[in-house]
Amino acid sequence: MKRRTILPALLAVLLPICAHAQSSAIGVTVGSGESLEDGLDFEFGDTVVQLYYETSFGGGTSFRLQYGTFDTQVRPDEAEPLDASIEYVDLIGQYEFDEVYGQSALFAGLGLYRNDVEGLASEKDWGLVLGVNGTFPVSRRFALLGEIAYHWADFDQNLSILVVSGGVKIRF
Secondary structure, eight states: OHHHHHHHHHHHHHHHHHHHOSEEEEEEEEEEEEEGGGOOOOOOOEEEEEEEEEEEEETTEEEEEEEEEEEEEEOGGGOSOEEEEEEEEEEEEEEEEEOSSSEEEEEEEEEEEEEEETTSOEEEEEEEEEEEEEEEESSSSEEEEEEEEEEEEOSSSOEEEEEEEEEEEEEO
């Protein structure tokens, strides 16, 4: 019952916001991530792919709806590592700063995360994301994007991920 009421309520809030928006963009980023379960060792070997829709409100603020996947390994209860696939949908608020080369931005948001561990049951819970990014315009509608983000999910065994990614953004 909750799922049936959440989607219409979310659309009722988002559609007027998107209609009022000054500009919109879609984008894709691909990068590497590292689970911070055993500390930061700068061995970014896990693949991350993110797709997003962004709408700008002027004054340097924007809103982003982002879907991403992260493939990694986890160690439940100090056992042998198992392959895991993490999917997430984030609602992100972003504040942009104009720079000589383009724009930089600080962002933070809430998300729904799903952890699907090989051989174990799937787990869903909420999470947080925060980070910085830089947008480098190539033309009026096309830009390159670099991003560093920290994801945290409230699973039974908390999940912390550091993601470094780059991609493209198309404005319309």
